[in-house]
Amino acid sequence: MPRFRTLDDLDVAGKRVLVRCDLNVPVKNGKAGDATRIDRSATTLKELLGKRAKVVVLAHFGRPDGKVVPGMSLRLVLDALAAAVGRPVAFAADCIGPEAASVVGRLAPGEIALLENLRFHAAEEANDPAFAQELAALGDLYVNDAFSAAHRAHASTATIARLLPAAAGRLMQAELEHLGRALEQPQRPVAALVGGAKVSTKLDLLSNLVAKVDILVVGGGMANTFLAARGVEIGRSLAERDMAATASGIAAKAKGGGCDLVLPIDAVVADKLAAGAATATVAIDAVPADRLILDIGPRSVADIVDRLAFCRTLLWNGPLGAFETPPFDAGTRAVALAAAKLTREGRLLSVAGGGDTVAALAQAGVVEDFSYVSTAGGAFLEWLEGKTLPGVAALEPA
Ligand code: 3PG
Ligand code: MG
DSSP: OOOOOBGGGOOOTTOEEEEEOOOOOOEETTEEOOOHHHHHHHHHHHHHHHTTOEEEEEOOOSOOTTSOOGGGOGGGGHHHHHHHHTSOOEEESSSSHHHHHHHHHTOOTTOEEEEOOGGGSHHHHTTOHHHHHHHHTTOSEEEEOOGGGTTSOOTTTTGGGGTSOEEEOHHHHHHHHHHIIIIISOOSSEEEEEOSSOSTTSHHHHHHHHTTOSEEEEOSHHHHHHHHHTTOOOTTOOOOGGGHHHHHHHHHHHHHTTOEEEOOSEEEEESSOOTTOOEEEEEGGGOOTTOEEEEEOHHHHHHHHHHHTTOSEEEEESOSSOTTSTTTTHHHHHHHHHHHHHHHTTSOEEEEOSHHHHHHHHHTTOGGGSSEEOSOSHHHHHHHTTOOOHHHHTTSOO
16 A cells, blocks of 8 residues: 555645546547546545635546647536536636636635646646646645546656645545555455456456466456467467467466466357357357357356355456357356345455446446446556556655
């Protein structure tokens, strides 16, 4: 658990507090979609407003690459932000310069403004010190509540934290505390469920996890790569054949470190990935040569659930099958329901993160039942890889 200051350590009344939030929500048909990230940013903002701070929200939206792109204006989330904090939010059409200064200058204690997309300036992603200085000039204090953008070393997440007295916001604090409880000082046994398509995108993550968890369950397309590396015939299934040696290496590392690597023992197969395709359930050593593995089977589900019943902590990233296409969501759903039940019964601390994972848990209706569901995608992965997140490191005493 990194050491840093929190809102408890700041005296914010009457002060201009710059709060870096992650308001980067999906956009559909020109409108901001799922507002989860906005809603979860509200805790910190409301606390600061209640303490009579002048709150200035800094955020990025999309990837405009240093240009003004109207479709990526933070005006798109203004209403959702106002609804989340329960009061009007002023808006500045630029995050630096006279426009920003005048909007911030008009704030009274207990009022809030949102500044336009930081990434309309290339200097943001370049972590440019002069740009960070211009942002810092708008505030007296800095709070970073954007855990999900903490893997970026940008002006508003990294350099600025050294220019003003800095602290972690409540969401940042909650993410780090729960993630720490799941991986740094977990109650054992601790299991990790890792799914998704490719071993190659999660190599560092798998290597880090086998050294830290007691049970590593691999599902999804990446399980096929492990199976193929063991010489199991997987038919036409998605797999990275050129990653066989890497997969064997991870399996050996797991064995050497006393981590139980769990692969599917049966599979749901079909001749194509399509909704309602004709399926069959087969033992893992009986996959027909002309079929694709698209989900784990019921015996694998039972095997995983039996193991979870003996665990105290679960960390989950990645679906176990092609969950977007029913019926290949069944394995992921069944394991999610079982983990939710164990959590409700107080037997398991369950922590999940990553875009697909959260979508799969939402589809299974268990997001509220998990102990903690991270708002982060890329940052969650880099944290699972054991990497230092620049936005977190910048909050620690120099
Ligand atoms: C995210 O959506 O994962 C964060 O907001 C970071 O966005 P980025 O991947 O564009 O840096
Ligand atoms: Mg991203």
